[in-house]
Amino acid sequence: MAPPIETPSKIPTSRHSSxxxxxxxxxxxxxxxxxxxxxxxxxxxxxxxxxxxxxxxEIGKGxxxxxxxxxxxxxxxxxxxxxxSVVYPHNYGFIPRTLCxxxxxxDVLIIMQACCLMPPFLANIPHFFCDCHACEPVLxxxxxxxxxxxxxxxxxxxxxxxxxxxxxxDDPEYRHYNDIKELPPHRLAEIRRFFEDYxxxxxxxxxxxxxxxxxxxxxxxxxxx
Numbered sequence: 001m002a003p004p005i006e007t008p009s010k011i012p013t014s015r016h017s018s019x020x021x022x023x024x025x026x027x028x029x030x031x032x033x034x035x036x037x038x039x040x041x042x043x044x045x046x047x048x049x050x051x052x053x054x055x056x057x058e059i060g061k062g063x064x065x066x067x068x069x070x071x072x073x074x075x076x077x078x079x080x081x082x083x084x085s086v087v088y089p090h091n092y093g094f095i096p097r098t099l100c101x102x103x104x105x106x107d108v109l110i111i112m113q114a115c116c117l118m119p120p121f122l123a124n125i126p127h128f129f130c131d132c133h134a135c136e137p138v139l140x141x142x143x144x145x146x147x148x149x150x151x152x153x154x155x156x157x158x159x160x161x162x163x164x165x166x167x168x169x170d171d172p173e174y175r176h177y178n179d180i181k182e183l184p185p186h187r188l189a190e191i192r193r194f195f196e197d198y199x200x201x202x203x204x205x206x207x208x209x210x211x212x213x214x215x216x217x218x219x220x221x222x223x224x225x
Contacts, residue, residue, distance in 0.1 A: 038074035040105055043096040043143060050221035051214075052169050055108050055146040057093040060137040067140045069094060069105070076140045083201035089194050091138050098224035101160050106224045109191065110146050111183070112138075112168035145169040148217040150180025153209040154195060164217050165191070179214045 037043065039056045046053045058067045058076060064087050070077040091112065094105035138144070146166035154161045167174040177183065192208050199206050 039141075039143070040069060040071065040074065040094070040096055045095060045097045045225065046145065049095075049225065050148065050218040052145055052147045053095050053221065054143050055093045055095055055110060055166070056141070056143045057091055057110075057138050058140055059088050059092040060140065061088055061091050062137075063088050082198055084198050086194055086198050089190050093143075095164070095221065095224070096143075098221065100162070100224050102156075106164060106221060107161070108146060108148075108164040108166050109152075110144070110166050110168055111174055111177075111187075112171040113173050147175065147177070148221060149177050149182070149214050151212040151217040151220055152191065152195070153212065155207040155209075156199075157204050157206070162220060163195070164221065165211065166217075180211050181213065 043054055043056065056069070058069060059065070064082050066079045066082060067076050068079045069075075089109075091110045093108055093110065095108055096105065098106040100106055145168070147169040148164050148166050150165040152163040152165055154163055165180055167177045169175055180188070188211055192211075195206055195208050
């Protein structure tokens with residue numbers, strides 16, 4: 001005799017769920033600042049500022065795409081592709097909770113062990129000027145601790161747009177640098193030339209003045225905080 005066939009019992013459901021509709025829960029989570037922090041406003045500058053500070057990376061070394069912070073959303077957006085045949089000589093970003101005369105956060109160029117955006121198979125081809133030990137990029141949107149070593153005074157289309165020159169405070173190869181005069185002169189010449197040239201094909205004028213020591217960088221950061 002065949003055993004009786006069991007029918008699954010229905011799971012009781014409530015017509016009135018204790019949870020709000022899904023779309024309301026999504027909107028609620030979007031409105032909570034703890035869900036999506038703004039890197040300019042919410043990230044702390046760090047207790048050792050203006051000497052050592054947090055820095056948000058926008059553009060990795062070797063990059064030709066000009067990423068920048070979208071002030072409204074806090075996301076990193078593509079502003080443009082550089083018009084000139086140049087790439088960023090070092091990682092580039094901004095200091096959170098600062099404001100400069102151009103209504104942007106303070107810009108920083110961070111010197112650290114060579115990490116560029118080139119594929120590994122290009123790393124040893126001299127034509128690409130890659131001195132990486134291992135091509136591992138510092139990604140746009142991440143942040144690191146930087147130590148100011150100098151200031152590069154710059155005028156961009158008649159407007160003050162100074163850049164802090166810094167080293168990565170947690171890079172054993174560069175963290176011992178304390179002032180820009182300790183860098184090789186050719187390194188500074190490369191940095192200066194990049195900023196003098198990177199907007200030429202846009203018919204925009206950029207003027208770079210002589211590099212200033214770490215003390216001037218501290219003063220500029222303190223003023224912008």
